[in-house]
Amino acid sequence: MSEEYDLVTIGAGSGGVRASRWTAANYGKKVACIELPFGFVSSDSVGGAGGTCVIRGCVPKKLLVYGSAFQDDFQDAVGFGWGSQNPGLDWKKLIEKKSAEVQRLNATYGKILAGAGVEHIEGRGKLIDAHTVEVTTADGSKKTLKSKEVLIATGGSAVKLDIPGAEHGITSDHALALEEFPEKEIVILGGGYIAVEFAGIFNGMGAKTHLVYRQPTPLRGFDHECRDQVAENLAKRGVNIHPRCNPVKIEKRGEGDLLFTLKDHEGKESTINCALVMFATGRKPNIANLGLEDVGVKMKSNGAIEVDEHSRTNVPGVWAIGDVTDRINLTPVALMEGMAFSKTAFGDEPTVPDHKDVASAVFSQPPLGTVGLSEEDAIATLSGPIDVYVAKFKPMK
Incomplete structure (x- = not known):
């Protein structure tokens, strides 16, 4: 016997969680969000609420970036009168602290879903048809969910080059x-x-x-x-x-x-x-074992799900957002797409996510931030001459 929902989301990363909880909390809809069991290293059977950003992306990476910057601080401190002794790195302690924070956030995402009234289901979701999703849990048991709308938000994963070894x-x-x-x-x-x-x-x-x-x-x-x-x-x-x-x-x-x-x-x-x-x-969209081909969902040559400006696939009732669509693979963009989807599908407020002039940052040392057109893009897309101004400043220390 199947259960009936207004929305079933496959994937509890940033975009999937935002779309699910917004739909449930703001529009009073019955929503289920399916996600694989938690793990630090992703695979076809391992995922976790929070997705790439929380578990194996933005959050843990930034913690390590912050930790790696102290070497410079210790060296600079000598010139300001501090002692020259470097306390040394305890890598195991750093990873333990990082892992504890990631696990805390993973649990928090589960609480966020529950607080919004979303049913959080741990397992693998697969499309049977445009309005039916089969869930396989860790123990191998299966159950069927019926839904008016299905949202694919399974993200992406890292790939290796095809070289010997x-x-x-x-x-x-x-x-x-x-x-x-x-x-x-x-x-x-x-x-x-x-x-x-x-x-x-x-x-x-x-x-x-x-x-x-x-x-x-x-x-x-x-x-x-x-x-x-x-x-x-x-x-x-x-x-x-x-x-x-x-x-x-x-x-x-x-x-x-x-x-x-x-x-x-x-x-x-x-x-x-x-x-x-x-x-x-590089990274690839997570589309394996979702049943997309059987349902007839169109995909790009790189495996990304093809969607229109409102995140609809070619199959009525099936939508996709976030990295699995390979538009702009950033957490804030997935959040924006999730919100726009919810407003469009359930809020009677058709909303197109704005992918123009999205700011991005590289956490290099020092970090790099950018927004808008690069010089090369401006020359290629704008008519007439452009002026380019460059200024460089050295830090005081």
């Missing part, structure tokens, strides 16, 4: 849950914001860090002067940057002993003996 590498999920701090060198693959941020984290914690990326400068899509400055800052802080290089293979020689091979733009190969190779080479 990729199984010996880790992703950002694993990096945020390392039990031991690597004693040997660390190699980070990628030039995006995740790669740049983790290069700063590990370097700040005292590890000899290598950053390997294919472009001449990191952070493709950002303003070129900002990219140049970030690369300069990384090098000044002691990160070994390897621009215009491609990964070739990873060989395991022993526990915590890897040999990483890379190739530069001229085809010359070199190796790095390291403890860890971290892939920060």
Whole structure:
């Protein structure tokens, strides 16, 4: 026997929780929100309320960014009359504190759903048709939910490059849950914001860090002067940057002993003996085992769910928001899309989420913030000449 709902949401990340609780609390609708069991490292069977941002993204990453910045503070303090003794890093304690905070927030998200009147169901949700969702719980039992509307908000997950020995590498999920701090060198693959941020984290914690990326400068899509400055800052802080290089293979020689091979733009190969190779080479939409193909939901070539401006799929009654749609993969955007969906589907207030001029930040050291058009975008999209002004300031300390 199936239960009847106004909305069933698959995915309890930022967007899914916002849409679910707004619909239940503000419009008095019967809502269920389905999410996989909690875990620090995501998989086809592990998730958790709060999603990527809370469990294995923004929150834990920023805690590590903050922790890695103290090395500079200790060094600066000497010039202001403080003693020169560095207290040293207790990595295990840092990870324990990080994990405790993540678990607290995971529980808080469950309470937020309950407080709004949303039924929080732990398990895997799968579409049977446009108005039917089958839930499989951890013990293998199944139940069927009927709903007027179904919202897919399953987010995305990190991917590894297809190179020999990729199984010996880790992703950002694993990096945020390392039990031991690597004693040997660390190699980070990628030039995006995740790669740049983790290069700063590990370097700040005292590890000899290598950053390997294919472009001449990191952070493709950002303003070129900002990219140049970030690369300069990384090098000044002691990160070994390897621009215009491609990964070739990873060989395991022993526990915590890897040999990483890379190739530069001229085809010359070199190796790095390291403890860890971290892939920060992109993310993919989480669409596996959702039944989307069986229902006929259209997807883009990269697997993202195709939606219109109101987050509707091509199948009436099925909607999608957040990273699984691969529009702008940021937490505030998912929140905005969740709110807009709820107003459109249940509030008799059709609302289009505004994806124009979305601000973003890179938690590099120092951090980078941007909003609006880059110089390159302005030249490409605006008619007539543009004026560009640049100012650089050095900190007082």
